[in-house]
Amino acid sequence: MMERLSPLDASFFYLEEPGTPMHVGGVLILETPPGGLDALASLIEARLSLVPRYRQRVAEVPGHLADPVWVDDPDFDIAYHLRRSGLPRPGTETQLLELVSRLTSRPLDRRRPLWEAYLVEGLGSGRVAVVTKTHPALVDGLGAVDIAQVLLDVSPDAPAPEPAPWHPRPLPSGVELVRSALEEYRRRPSSLVGAARAVVTDARTTTARLGGLAGGLLRTATSAILPAPHSPLNAPVGRQRRVAVACADLDDLKRVRKAHGGTVNDVLLTVVTGALREWLLSRGEPVVNGTSVRALVPVSEQDDEGAPGSHVSSHLVDLPVGEPNPRVRLTRLTYAMRGITQHGRSVGADSLIELSGFAPSTLHALGARAARGLSRRLFNLVVTNVPGPQVPLYAAGGRMLQVFPVVPLARGQGLSIGMTSYDGTVFFGLNADRDSVGDVDVLADLIEQQVADLVEASA
Numbered sequence: 001m002m003e004r005l006s007p008l009d010a011s012f013f014y015l016e017e018p019g020t021p022m023h024v025g026g027v028l029i030l031e032t033p034p035g036g037l038d039a040l041a042s043l044i045e046a047r048l049s050l051v052p053r054y055r056q057r058v059a060e061v062p063g064h065l066a067d068p069v070w071v072d073d074p075d076f077d078i079a080y081h082l083r084r085s086g087l088p089r090p091g092t093e094t095q096l097l098e099l100v101s102r103l104t105s106r107p108l109d110r111r112r113p114l115w116e117a118y119l120v121e122g123l124g125s126g127r128v129a130v131v132t133k134t135h136p137a138l139v140d141g142l143g144a145v146d147i148a149q150v151l152l153d154v155s156p157d158a159p160a161p162e163p164a165p166w167h168p169r170p171l172p173s174g175v176e177l178v179r180s181a182l183e184e185y186r187r188r189p190s191s192l193v194g195a196a197r198a199v200v201t202d203a204r205t206t207t208a209r210l211g212g213l214a215g216g217l218l219r220t221a222t223s224a225i226l227p228a229p230h231s232p233l234n235a236p237v238g239r240q241r242r243v244a245v246a247c248a249d250l251d252d253l254k255r256v257r258k259a260h261g262g263t264v265n266d267v268l269l270t271v272v273t274g275a276l277r278e279w280l281l282s283r284g285e286p287v288v289n290g291t292s293v294r295a296l297v298p299v300s301e302q303d304d305e306g307a308p309g310s311h312v313s314s315h316l317v318d319l320p321v322g323e324p325n326p327r328v329r330l331t332r333l334t335y336a337m338r339g340i341t342q343h344g345r346s347v348g349a350d351s352l353i354e355l356s357g358f359a360p361s362t363l364h365a366l367g368a369r370a371a372r373g374l375s376r377r378l379f380n381l382v383v384t385n386v387p388g389p390q391v392p393l394y395a396a397g398g399r400m401l402q403v404f405p406v407v408p409l410a411r412g413q414g415l416s417i418g419m420t421s422y423d424g425t426v427f428f429g430l431n432a433d434r435d436s437v438g439d440v441d442v443l444a445d446l447i448e449q450q451v452a453d454l455v456e457a458s459a
Helices: 007-015 036-046 093-105 147-151 174-187 194-209 211-215 221-225 250-260 264-282 326-341 349-356 360-372 440-458
Strands: 024-031 056-059 069-072 082-086 115-123 127-134 241-249 293-302 308-319 381-386 398-406 415-422 425-433
Touching (some): 024 147, 024 241, 036 082, 036 147, 093 241, 241 398, 250 326, 250 440, 264 381, 308 326, 425 440
Parallel strands (some): 082 115, 381 415, 398 425
Antiparallel strands (some): 115 127, 241 425, 415 425
């Protein structure tokens, strides 16, 4: 039996455009392992057996009679997907982010397995980086495994396994693909054909129809009725990106939470809101008391049986950028988010970490999937927050020092913000359209300034 893409994944596959690639990125900065990049490359190759989807590609059914299927890639070449790069001296963060920006701008090759990883040497202070790109179609739930998960260990002495032999299954012929689709349709008439035909004739209608699958129930019904506020964040998106990063001490954020209430996530949204306010003012945009920016905030939720699951629900949150008082901003956002958490289905940070280990790319991908299922007219930007373990992790003996998410942009949206906590620090990754939000580094600096201001106000 062939494994078929879900209708949602099929719509993502068909809707992806060269200017808005859907892959979720990650930037892992590590101490140089004892064996250097060779050790990292050997570790990834040895553990590919743990992520079988990473050796499969998408095969379309002739005539689009059904959604595509996953097939083993008989020509799989690890050297194509696992690449090396180096920074010129002095190997600064700015140079690394320029490389990440270029890599993020390039779509994945849809004729091959939908992932890439770049091993980058030449960073200052004896560090290396791993830059990953993963298509959300590979990640259909928390049970999916991302390459970063299998790369990292809790011990620096964890042995690298021996590579397991892999024998690809023969590629199905066009006749076999059609026969399988017709047989599946005979058994389950409602399961096939409709989605694929709709994708071909009117792909965007398909996405709207599948929005419920992507985003779950949209609790903020009032916000969903009205279009998102006008914002410079919404503009035609080009093919080039700029990536910026920021950091915050997790203890500082907890200190703010303790002083003013709410959750750490509420504090993070307040930080983002304050930074967006100052950024809009720096660009001469009108900001009055009632000005807001609408964020789509994916939240991991429990399944219908009460167990933490892979369901991610989309929630629209109006960020009060017009409010000049940071304490009032926090109070308003705490109230807004309380309506989500009081629904009783949201999964807490500790539960997510216990359930998924270190899986930021997986969870950010689920958030990106949720965002893609909704009309871009409903929100101005996507903000994802993924908790991670607060203990050091290692790859081939090299300690991971930092990890930054890179969440993809939707068409017409110039900025996305991903946040990942790890080992006492929250890492912000900002992915922006190079033309409309080219000053994203200013916004990253403002995020760190907002954290400092909130900490000072809490003293």
